[in-house]
Amino acid sequence: MRKFILIILTGACLISCGKGNPVPSVLVNFQSPIDPNYSALHVVGGHAYAPGGVAGLILYYSQTRGIVAFDRCSSYQPEKKCAVTVDASGLTATDPCSGSKFSLEDGSPVKAPATKSLRSYQVITTPFTIQVVN
Template sequence: MKKMLMISAVLMTTLLLGSCGKENDMDQIPYVYVNFVIYPNTIDFIPVGSYVYSSGGYKGLIIYRQLSDDFRVYERACPHDPLVENARVYVETSGIIATDSVCGSRFLLTDGSPIEGPATIGLKQYRTRYDGFSLQVMN
């Protein structure tokens, strides 16, 4: 029985560690400090159901206003190919889907989830704090 438990433990460890290969590490989006404030009702106007591009992050940001008090901020680097120099995520004319310019992965702006293409994880999302007047974006 002890031998069976030991074999099971070794097998589980091998499976868990084996899934964390260098290939996944290479595709990670580099960390860039983000902490700024915008004013989505006045100076930096963003209508409900719309978006703006902003500087910051690794390759820029998409600030999407889902509801009057609900904002989503996404990194413009695609999680599938973040290190490709000219690859950026752009919002389609629909205003609700974003597409990577190189791999063609498509993402819903409501939650950042992938809906098409080789990307298997969603867009990197930044934290927000909204007080009805100013929107703070941070990581």
């Protein structure tokens, strides 16, 4: 009986482990001086768009995490490569193809039909530059 339960749990783990982020993994290595194009990143809640990723990048100054970066490609039907845009509130981004909304604090979905978070990337900052990598 224990062997049977172990086999079932292992199978369930293997199936669920394969359901990671649906947005394709592509090489990201964006670097820029923090110039007027990115001056909004000096203020909590500020955002900027940058090249890279599948559908571009959103750089966002999170209240709790500092500058974070997400791929603009929606996690809902990523094959369509719909680029999310930051809403007027500055707190969420919307997929124009499906209406899904995502929190910019952590990339998590806040409105269906999306159920997966936006793909996030590592951000390295100095007083004068910003770099986004994976």
